[in-house]
Amino acid sequence: MVVQSIPLITDLRTQNRNIGILYVATGQTTQGDNNGGMYMWNPSSTAADDSFYVIQVTGVATGRWLRIGAASCNR
16 A cells, blocks of 8 residues: 555545555645545445545546545445
């Protein structure tokens, strides 16, 4: 598992889909706003993008970045 930092949650929409990477977003709307989190790729998820718990990569129908530790992580 590789851990990488990313500035904002929304930046995940442009990231490669890789099950070997754990992304740590440092913010939701601005870096350091205390709303960042850890995300892992789920290649089978089709959950709706809510811009916080579930992030859909632009142009990808199946697979989502899911927030780790969220009660809804089984999306």
